Amino acid sequence: MTGHDLIQSLVVIQLAAPAAALVAIGVPALLGRPLGERATAHVVGAGFAAGFLAAIATLAMLVGRGFQPEIVHLATWFEVGHHEATIHLVADALSVPYVCFSTGLCWLVNAFAGKYLHREPGFTRFFILLALFGTGMNLMVLADSIDVLFAGWECVGISSALLIGFFHERGNAVRAALRAFTTYRICDVGILLASVVIHRTVGSGDFERLFGTNWPAGTCLVSAGTATAVSLLLVFASLGKTAQVPFSNWLPRAMEGPTPSSAIFYGALSIHAGAYVLLRCEALLENAPVARLLLVLIGGASAVHGALVGRVQTDLKSVLAYASMTQASLILVEIGLGWRVIPLMHVVGHAIVRSLQILRSPSALHDRHELEAALGGHPGPSGLWPVSLLPAPWQHAVYRIALERGYEEMVIARLVSTPLRLLERAAVAERRWIAWLGGESGDGGRRS
């Protein structure tokens, strides 16, 4: 087996291992005979472990050949004349380290959850969703075409929403899941449209037709107009998962799920999925200053929003959710500034710190007591807080805005519900009109 073949198989393993685990626990569960707890956790753990080790081996081989990218042609979905939809994966300086990091984290969280969810009624469901998430994440990271990326992106989205609603007997959890799901769906339109534009422009979803694949020094192969259009759509797509203003209010609610899934989704991986997609397409962004400017503006606004709102939250998980949002926004700003390696480092560093913090958030009292004992008193307020320089009424106003989470929800509600209500009125008017034309009495609109 040549090095070429080997690296191809390793890439396939990174994807196939978690997918096989998903099938191995999913099929028995579908047949109504789920595996035992221990077997479930072990199977999924083994899937992640195999994926992780394959990624490490791939990384070693890539380093050996100076990070020359390797494209894996898995299949061609269909081909019509000059148009084709292919299933391609890529192993390069971005994707392989990212798989190492994300699969490694999944593995760790899997080990954590095996104990944490012991005897919980939804045990198998949790691991099915975790395996689905890991598979989707790897699919998204290794994708070399917008179609494959979209598939992975959707797996991440659906598993995230279902895990937020994990405790589906509680109304709040289901509402929070629905909210996240809706936000995701709205923003997913961006990727879908980007896919249409890309297919239309280059006749395929392959990234190598859009830009050179030697990340981070790829060159854009399409016109500035196309690059801008695709970039803008991808920026829009990333707003939802990265919880940017004005799509951020689902994030604190997402903490309704079990702690380990909160840690890996909203502390570590899902929250950075948008950043990853933008990093993957950095060559396009390079040629789309408008999109970059937008990214810096939205990211900056979200970072300030997150930092401000996070400061007044009084429950641990909301504090951490807003802290996540702040850093994820900062990462988008860094990408918008045209940086490559720093945002990547930032993603990894932030993901690790934050998931550790979320995992140990139930220990907050213990940690707090230890800290107080060490300090010999309560920890005082830290750092400079510019708002404290404002006059009191202004401070009150800022505080209230922060406590009301920037009124973002109400703004959105108004923006969304007002047009919807207009539509509703229009529909009622139309029915009346038809009824009148049909010669029924004025009340005939209420037939349904």
Place this chain on the structure above:
Amino acid sequence: MSESTDLEALLDAAAHYLPAQGPIDVFIHHNTLHAFEKDRFERAVVRAAALFETEPFLAESVYREALASGRIRVADIDAVLDREHSDLLSAPIAGGRLTIRDLHRVLLLHPVRQETDAAVRWTLTESDVLERFRADLPVATRLRLLGAEGDGQGGGRRLPDAEDEAARRVTFAKSLPTVGERERHVCGELWHACVEAVAASRPTVVHVRPPVRHRDLIKAVHPTIDTDEFVHPVLIRLCGAFLDQGVAAWPMPERDRGLLAAAIALYSTRLGPDEPWSRKLPAALAEKRGVPAEEVIEAEMTRAGVAGAARGEFVERTLLALRGWAGMIRQFEERPDRAPVSAVPARLVDFLALRLVLDRVAAEWAASRVGLAAANGAGIDLAAWRGELQDRFPARRGPGTLARAFLLHQISQLLGLSGSDIGALDENEVLRLEHAIAAFDATERRRLFHLAYERRHRITVLDALATHVAVAGPPAPQPPRGQIVLCIDERCESFRRHVEEHGPGYETFGTAGFFAVPMYYRGLDDWHASPLCPIVMKPSHTVVEVPEDESRAGHRRLVDLRRRYGRLAGGLSTGSRTLFRGGLFTALAGSLAAVPLVARVAFPRLAARIGRSAAGIARGRITTKLDLFRDAAAAPLDDGTLPGFDVAEMAGCVRRVLEDIGLTARFARLVAVLGHGSSSRNNPHESAYDCGACGGGKGGPNARAFALMANDPRVRARLATDGLVIPAETRFIGGLLDTCADSITWFDEDRLPDAHRDDMRHLRETCAAATALDAHERCRRFESAAFDLTPREALAHVEARSVDLAQVRPELGHATNAVAIIGRRWRTRGLFLDRRAFLVSYDPAQDADGAILARTLAAVGPVGAGINLEYFFSTVDRLGYGAGTKLPHNITGLIGVMDGHASDLRTGLPWQMVEIHEPVRLLIVIDAAPEAILAAAERVPVVKNFVVNGWVQLVSWHPETGALSVFEEGGFRPFQPETLMLAEVERSVDWYRGHREHLAPALVRAALARPDRRPVGGAA
């Protein structure tokens, strides 16, 4: 004036029902239904269930499973029925054929559910209920039904002709076609009779009293509108911000002025887009600026049209709607000293005023929503609307005719009533029968089931005691090798048994784990003193741990180092949440956190050991001592407490414990005093696992102080003058037992005289072996621990649990607690009690006047009953009384946990703590004569109330005869053992190996005080 006092009384009455759980960092077990203690237990749980919308008992299905598995026996059901008021139960029904008791009995033994008409229709079409008898019909009843029909109808229908029958016999070789045909006929006849019987009367319609809150009325009449869903998020945000003890980096402005004033200061201006319902909120709040909360409440109640007697219920319901937060506000108001950081000026009256304004704004919006007003509730008369809503409040319909007929059909079969029997009943008799069925509703069935459930447990335990006492004998007159005094905690039962099993020369004692040393204590590493004594006491002494002279410099260096480390760690943790510092830190150094992440998650035990070793190296060798002794003349401290104890006080503490446990002679050379505590991670309820007698703290310092006191020659001299002589060669040593990691820390070991080194070594080894065996026994309950662990592996397993971030069951706490035995240890020594019994040492022979029993009951009764009842209710209703599953718990304001990001504060115990608990009221067995117990209980009103009202079960175990009598209906009744057979094993492990479930008591030979005395009549 009178109005404000009225309001105060209303508030106090309503606040009584709020959860009494304080900030979670000090968790005190208490009776969840404390407010109902003045009532009989069986009535109180039903009343409370109606008030809180909770469950009074376990689900009926759980009891039925218990019945099926033999945990409840039919004999228990019969006994419980016999105990009920017999005159009522013997009343005849169904034309004198049966009594109410018969009806109750079949309804308990057989599940019959009241279905809706629709469900019955489905059942009738989709199953063969009209053709076949119930499958659970006893044979005798079945035969009677089949036979009765024959008698009544003079032979009934003719059998099918022979040819047909032969053909059917071939097809259904095993069934009896004649019987099948007959069954179909009888069953059908019965159905028709039932339909006819119920058709004579109409279904009932019950007009329930409409609720008092607007929200409940609106929800009942317009089910899509729930105003609490608007009000609660805002209220939770405000309460969270107001009570926060340091989670938010920016505390709520103006909160020093109280909740209402702060809310008005922040929310009374228009700012940003409000939600549709809250558009009028700023104006409504601005109106109240400067108005006292009492007047706000008065005005809002008047405006809502709540007057007179309805006010009490209104206030109660309004507060209970968000009872966790309201209760916490009340706790801050009543016990500001228990606030973890800042005692914010919380007042329940502020909370109620704010809530009523929010409720009103939301109700007005709801009125506009249902088209009552033009826009935003302008011109809404809430009082008038309230009347209208009350009129429209839907009545509750009883079951429909079909459902009634079906129920009667099912029950008639069980009672053996045939169609002709039912047909023979007149209209009134049918109604009486139906009423009797309806009156024996699910709650009533569950109550009786529960009594049967407790009865079986009681009999199992008492039988074991009755059998064991014949085997057990008092210890030999010479002093034992060593003595260990522990807390009464039921988790210590197994440790004590293993000590006795492993080192037969040892004796153990149990007493409340603060060892009669109530104190504020500040350890070397603590920054403030905390109380270590039962919550009902307020200590008047402060004890400080200080470094020995030679360690002073080392200690200063350590404090410095720790402070620097604390600043770094705290800075990183808060900094990582900010914008710029967080950005720099996570981007540049965040990856380094992978080391702790991987270590803590994948190798928790190793990581903890490395952490401890590092801390140990940093600490160096710092020896400490307790600053315990005080000159009788020393001045009190700033907080009014005294610095340490003087000789007389110390002698009092020592005497108290030694007399309580009956250790006044036969002192061993070494007496260990072990406090207990528990350490775990990822566990907001950590404090609930600590020592209840130390007010949710760790009892090590108390044990250490007690040993110092008892060793002091001045104290001994003082005791000797009063006749309590502790031999000079007896030394006391203090220690702390970690019930989670099963480890022991000994204090002041180097202060032991050289002559005691050997004794100490032996004690240490015995205790080490006992902790390993104890860990092994505990592991039987953990599914994640294999059955084939060795004790050493088990010790590693429990140690890993205590430091594992992922572990939601670090230990099982007080779960399974069920019994408290107050008496001499030798009477229970050698009995496997499965970690379910509080063991309190008490010697009736040394307590002629009953004073010791009275004070023991006063100390132990409320603590034990509090723990037991908190577990009871958290198990009975895991969501209503308990805190639900831990997984979505979210620490809020460092005072409690919410589910997810915005819920009520969850009080009670989480599911993972009570999962294996069996809710039975504490069975207190006292080694004393009935008269002595009654006399002692008379002196302790709280215990008397518990006993008389049935919140605990009380048993007298006669000190001389060993006769048992159970306290029932106001007096002791002799208990007749069911069986005197007790399983017998050599070691505990032989009994529990391979079992995860609760185990019955057994005799463990190796643990007997004198194993040479062979038991008789036992069977393994």
